[in-house]
Amino acid sequence: MNFSEPDAVEALARDALSKHVVIGGPARVNRDLIRDMAGLGLFAPFFSKGVGGTGDGSISATVLCAVREGLARVSTEASTAFATQIGGIFVALRHALPEARQEWVPKVVSGEAVSAVCLTEPELGSDLASMAMPAEKADGGWSLSGTKTWIMKAPDADIYTVFARTSGSGAKGITAFLVPRSSPGLTGEAIDALWPDRVGNMHFDKVFVPDSHVIGPVGEGFKIGMGIFDAFRPSVGAHSVGLAEAALRASVAYAKERKAFGQPIGGFQAVSHLLAEMATQLQAARLLVYDAARAYDEADRRRLGPASSMAKLFASQAGQFVVDAAVQIHGAAGLQRGHLVEHLYREVRPARIYEGTDQIQREIIARGLLAERRGN
Numbered sequence: 001m002n003f004s005e006p007d008a009v010e011a012l013a014r015d016a017l018s019k020h021v022v023i024g025g026p027a028r029v030n031r032d033l034i035r036d037m038a039g040l041g042l043f044a045p046f047f048s049k050g051v052g053g054t055g056d057g058s059i060s061a062t063v064l065c066a067v068r069e070g071l072a073r074v075s076t077e078a079s080t081a082f083a084t085q086i087g088g089i090f091v092a093l094r095h096a097l098p099e100a101r102q103e104w105v106p107k108v109v110s111g112e113a114v115s116a117v118c119l120t121e122p123e124l125g126s127d128l129a130s131m132a133m134p135a136e137k138a139d140g141g142w143s144l145s146g147t148k149t150w151i152m153k154a155p156d157a158d159i160y161t162v163f164a165r166t167s168g169s170g171a172k173g174i175t176a177f178l179v180p181r182s183s184p185g186l187t188g189e190a191i192d193a194l195w196p197d198r199v200g201n202m203h204f205d206k207v208f209v210p211d212s213h214v215i216g217p218v219g220e221g222f223k224i225g226m227g228i229f230d231a232f233r234p235s236v237g238a239h240s241v242g243l244a245e246a247a248l249r250a251s252v253a254y255a256k257e258r259k260a261f262g263q264p265i266g267g268f269q270a271v272s273h274l275l276a277e278m279a280t281q282l283q284a285a286r287l288l289v290y291d292a293a294r295a296y297d298e299a300d301r302r303r304l305g306p307a308s309s310m311a312k313l314f315a316s317q318a319g320q321f322v323v324d325a326a327v328q329i330h331g332a333a334g335l336q337r338g339h340l341v342e343h344l345y346r347e348v349r350p351a352r353i354y355e356g357t358d359q360i361q362r363e364i365i366a367r368g369l370l371a372e373r374r375g376n
């Protein structure tokens with residue numbers, strides 16, 4: 001199976017995952033979907049053989065993007081589950097002690113356990129270096145107290161990569177921990193949000209985490225955590241491209257079939273040119289996404305940060321433009337709960353917020369530009 005082709009992934013998803021697609025239903029963690037995705041071998045290439053995968057442990061951002069684009073054309077829920085499942089355990093896979101890694105990574109690869117990442121706190125999301133949730137040294141481990149918010153798959157996920165402050169202030173002094181859902185003192189609840197997928201809060205009341213479940217060196221959590229964004233930001237763009245492709249296709253079909261004033265609405269230039277603009281924005285977004293993925297795969301350190309931010313910024317905005325236009329073309333029908341474009345309208349908006357807002361992406365792009373100019 002060629003996972004680097006969105007068309008091939010889409011065909012696979014249509015065949016094997018369509019039965020899980022529910023549009024307009026309540027947000028949930030769909031464990032059957034995740035298990036079936038694991039059964040199709042979607043997660044395995046991103047993990048090495050020693051932990052249940054089929055790869056060499058390296059992540060191809062191009063493949064990540066191709067899978068997300070292909071999945072999102074069929075099921076945005078599958079695309080997000082794919083990203084959270086790999087992203088949720090990404091840091092532990094690379095930096096956890098062997099005992100913790102062997103306990104949890106194979107369960108995530110097989111779809112038995114659902115994973116999640118906890119960075120955001122009620123008082124801060126963009127300024128992660130200032131995160132405050134304390135982790136205090138305890139006998140044989142650490143004690144975590146506080147709240148993490150807007151966590152994908154919370155509170156249902158089974159294993160959480162949690163970032164907390166172990167000393168000082170600023171980026172130094174943040175440490176990553178692997179925390180099972182069953183840990184005493186860990187509770188959570190779902191957030192009722194515009195987004196159609198599962199997101200929630202997690203509350204830590206003196207949650208004990210043994211030293212064996214500290215991920216990477218104490219105080220180095222920020223540095224290793226930021227690696228998630230390098231790898232996954234282009235894939236947020238790919239997710240937007242995939243869902244926008246679905247919106248465009250639905251709009252073209254509707255423009256041919258829906259009649260007004262005695263002719264198909266696609267015969268009105270106002271509608272056909274809107275379709276042309278949607279297709280153009282979508283293709284431009286796609287090119288930026290795969291360019292950023294290539295920068296990651298080629299370890300092009302100079303281009304990687306700005307290219308990923310451009311891809312995420314442009315593709316999530318283009319996605320929103322395309323979906324909004326799709327709603328317009330569908331008229332009232334597109335606003336009905338359970339309609340594909342109504343679902344996509346709610347799905348696409350948060351992509352401009354999570355994994356760094358539009359404004360933060362512009363900051364990264366601008367910083368790169370100014371540093372480059374200074375270096376000249």
Ligand SMILES: Cc1cc2nc3c(=O)[nH]c(=O)nc-3n(C[C@H](O)[C@H](O)[C@H](O)COP(=O)(O)OP(=O)(O)OC[C@H]3O[C@@H](n4cnc5c(N)ncnc54)[C@H](O)[C@@H]3O)c2cc1C
Pocket residue numbers: 117118119120123124125126127149150151152195199350353354355356357358359360363
């Ligand atoms: C659907 C969804 C899923 C999410 N999933 C996760 C998850 O799995 N794990 C997790 O840890 N978090 C998750 N988040 C949280 C997300 O990462 C944060 O919401 C995001 O980083 C923004 O933080 P904030 O909401 O606190 O906004 P704030 O940081 O408070 O920002 C508010 C506004 O100020 C702007 N702003 C802030 N700083 C600057 C600046 N320096 N320059 C210009 N403008 C600025 C922002 O762009 C924004 O417009 C999720 C969020 C959503 C909506």
